[in-house]
Amino acid sequence: MANTVKTFRLALNMASKSIGRRKFRAALTILGIIIGITTIVSLMSIGYGMQTEVGSALSDMLGAGITISSGGMGGMSANIPEYVRDYVLQVPGVKDCVPVITTMMEVGGSQTMVIGIDPDQAQSLYHVTLSEGRLPRRGEDYSVVIGVSMAERLGVHVNDTITLSSTMGGVGNTFTVVGILRSVGSSGISIGCFISLQAAQSLLKKEGYVSTLLVVLNDPSQATYVEHSLKQLFPEASVSSQEAILSQVNNILNIVTGVLLALGAISLAVGAIGVMNTITMSVYERTREIGMMKAVGGERSHILLIFLSEAAIIGLIGGCAGNVLGLLMVYVIKLFASTIGLPFTIPLVISPTIIAAAMILSLAISVIAGLYPSWKATNIRPVEVLRYE
Amino acid sequence: MSRAVELHNVSKVYVLGEGVKVEARRGVDLNVEKGELLSIMGPSGSGKSTLLNMIGGLDNPTSGRVIVDGIDITGMGEGELARFRRESVGFVFQFFNLVPILTALENVELPIIFEGKLSSGETRERASDLLRLVGLGERMNHRPSQMSGGEQQRVAIARALANDPSIVIADEPTGNVDRETGSKILRFIQHLNKTLGQTFILVTHDPTVSQASQRIVYMLDGRIILEPPKSVETPSKQALIEERRQLMLAELGWLRNSLIRLEESRDSMEIELYNQLRAGYASKLESLKQAIRGSQEVS
Numbered sequence A: 001m002a003n004t005v006k007t008f009r010l011a012l013n014m015a016s017k018s019i020g021r022r023k024f025r026a027a028l029t030i031l032g033i034i035i036g037i038t039t040i041v042s043l044m045s046i047g048y049g050m051q052t053e054v055g056s057a058l059s060d061m062l063g064a065g066i067t068i069s070s071g072g073m074g075g076m077s078a079n080i081p082e083y084v085r086d087y088v089l090q091v092p093g094v095k096d097c098v099p100v101i102t103t104m105m106e107v108g109g110s111q112t113m114v115i116g117i118d119p120d121q122a123q124s125l126y127h128v129t130l131s132e133g134r135l136p137r138r139g140e141d142y143s144v145v146i147g148v149s150m151a152e153r154l155g156v157h158v159n160d161t162i163t164l165s166s167t168m169g170g171v172g173n174t175f176t177v178v179g180i181l182r183s184v185g186s187s188g189i190s191i192g193c194f195i196s197l198q199a200a201q202s203l204l205k206k207e208g209y210v211s212t213l214l215v216v217l218n219d220p221s222q223a224t225y226v227e228h229s230l231k232q233l234f235p236e237a238s239v240s241s242q243e244a245i246l247s248q249v250n251n252i253l254n255i256v257t258g259v260l261l262a263l264g265a266i267s268l269a270v271g272a273i274g275v276m277n278t279i280t281m282s283v284y285e286r287t288r289e290i291g292m293m294k295a296v297g298g299e300r301s302h303i304l305l306i307f308l309s310e311a312a313i314i315g316l317i318g319g320c321a322g323n324v325l326g327l328l329m330v331y332v333i334k335l336f337a338s339t340i341g342l343p344f345t346i347p348l349v350i351s352p353t354i355i356a357a358a359m360i361l362s363l364a365i366s367v368i369a370g371l372y373p374s375w376k377a378t379n380i381r382p383v384e385v386l387r388y389e
Numbered sequence B: 001m002s003r004a005v006e007l008h009n010v011s012k013v014y015v016l017g018e019g020v021k022v023e024a025r026r027g028v029d030l031n032v033e034k035g036e037l038l039s040i041m042g043p044s045g046s047g048k049s050t051l052l053n054m055i056g057g058l059d060n061p062t063s064g065r066v067i068v069d070g071i072d073i074t075g076m077g078e079g080e081l082a083r084f085r086r087e088s089v090g091f092v093f094q095f096f097n098l099v100p101i102l103t104a105l106e107n108v109e110l111p112i113i114f115e116g117k118l119s120s121g122e123t124r125e126r127a128s129d130l131l132r133l134v135g136l137g138e139r140m141n142h143r144p145s146q147m148s149g150g151e152q153q154r155v156a157i158a159r160a161l162a163n164d165p166s167i168v169i170a171d172e173p174t175g176n177v178d179r180e181t182g183s184k185i186l187r188f189i190q191h192l193n194k195t196l197g198q199t200f201i202l203v204t205h206d207p208t209v210s211q212a213s214q215r216i217v218y219m220l221d222g223r224i225i226l227e228p229p230k231s232v233e234t235p236s237k238q239a240l241i242e243e244r245r246q247l248m249l250a251e252l253g254w255l256r257n258s259l260i261r262l263e264e265s266r267d268s269m270e271i272e273l274y275n276q277l278r279a280g281y282a283s284k285l286e287s288l289k290q291a292i293r294g295s296q297e298v299s
Helices: A004-023 A024-060 A084-090 A119-126 A146-152 A199-202 A220-235 A242-285 A287-295 A300-339 A353-380 A382-386 B048-055 B078-088 B102-116 B118-132 B150-160 B179-196 B207-212 B237-264 B273-298
Strands: A066-069 A094-107 A108-118 A130-133 A143-147 A161-166 A173-184 A194-197 A211-215 A236-241 B005-015 B021-032 B037-041 B064-069 B089-092 B166-172 B199-204 B215-220 B223-226
Touching: A004 A300, A004 B118, A024 A300, A066 A220, A066 A242, A084 A094, A084 A146, A084 A211, A084 A220, A094 A199, A108 A119, A108 A173, A108 A199, A119 A130, A119 A194, A130 A143, A130 A194, A143 A146, A143 A161, A146 A173, A161 A199, A173 A199, A194 A199, A211 A220, A220 A236, A236 A242, A236 B078, A242 A287, A242 A300, A242 A353, A287 A300, A287 A382, A300 A353, A300 B078, A382 B118, A382 B179, B021 B223, B037 B048, B037 B089, B037 B207, B048 B064, B078 B089, B078 B102, B089 B150, B102 B118, B102 B150, B102 B237, B102 B273, B118 B150, B150 B179, B179 B199, B179 B207, B207 B237, B237 B273
Parallel strands: A108 A194, A143 A173, B037 B199, B037 B215, B089 B166, B166 B199
Antiparallel strands: A066 A211, A066 A236, A094 A108, A094 A161, A094 A211, A130 A173, A143 A194, A161 A173, B005 B021, B005 B064, B215 B223
């Protein structure tokens, strides 16, 4: 309908001029929407990115089908005797069992994750890719491979030395950097350090003990059966299959994303109240104008369209700016995370779904918030407002 | 051929608060012929504006029938009235009532867009033609704030003519401009009336406005009190002042009556409404008294 198009153009023209007339107020209102959309976009992007990336990283990293770890301290305390490995190897369906120490250690004033593992196994289980140098060789107890971000932060290169010390205190040992880690698995994650199992044990003063046993299966489909057998064999240890870990991690990430989303929703609700307030003020200021437009033949639908357009423009600008700022925020958080040396990187995922959803959300929330004041505007009676100045 | 306006026994009762009724119009009959230029005069509160609003389809009468250009608008609903207003009526207001954020051209386009029959190009063309007709061809892209009162009122007249209405009704069209501009606007209305045959109904306090019209209708307390034929000779200045004074005195009487009625119904209405009305009446009374005193000094 051409008529609708013309009315729409008129409504947009009036709405943009009305916003232009009260620039500061409109800017504040738009800011309210921007804050909400920025929060939602950045949090969703981070949550979404973490979920996809952490998931794939985990499945790459845990080349093993099942992990056995001592309970407590998040499986990081090394109190499984190394000889347990021999019993595990007896369990039908088990192809190999690799002893590992996973622990947090201090290096250059901050904590990092250190994995102590037989160098040959590191390659096959963790799918390690190096950007420089090599993995430690058997018998090289004081060699280390460090992540590329850590290397940059500490300013070390291959053949330099770093000092690793237990977070529990103690003197620590000097290690020679033999390789720089680019990535673990197919993800962009470059976690802390790899050292030999013996070196890790002596650093923790836990000779003969490990924190985790990685169990490699003959056939992945036997995971449940093997897991069951292992649980019966070692009732006090925590035995979990890779799938269970993945779903657990996903659960946690889902909760985190949900909480973040709720926060975003609250800030957006505040923004919506701002829109409602602005449209109410606009209607109030333009009472005479509305009465006049109705007098010269404007119908309710015309008036409704004019004010809803104002809300829609606010929503549109807020949505665009919110999207841009939100993605910028993800970038800043990513940068921040890598400079303070967090043991993981946040992937910057620009998801078209999130961007489109944020645009629609911003537009819909603004229009809905503008509905009530706009509807009130349509109830203005020309006779009552036109008579006196 | 149907008349431009026919009013049959039209009355309007305002319900103010609970049980308080104010009769603004009492059983009025009035006919306006096509091409006529009619003035309605009377003190404020006499029901002129109410009458005008009912003719223009802005207000519904409590009883009686309003027929404009052969169409009975008495029982029309809100949507139908809106369409009627934009197709058949042009409005000119005392305070111009232009949309401040729109240019002169856009203001004139407004009713044409609401009507929706012309294309964008035709709309623009029609609005430009009308602005040229009112002598504002050079000021089309100015906003109301950049124009004088007289110019704004001419934009309002162009807007009133936008959809080629059967009648143009103007409530105090010269009430908010200086004398000279007022008489220019008046001459312009006369000109449009003669050249286009456009029917005008004016409400005014200004005797010079009413003189310019073919017929004057006087109103007092919701009634049409006399319909004198247009006098041939121009009344003297003294007579004009005296006429004004009489009108003001009539208004004074109306105000006093209103106050008495208000006092009578004080117990049956909300105190806030009562206070508001009372304050309104009182301030009006005060300014009226001063105006009357002023006119006595002159005479």
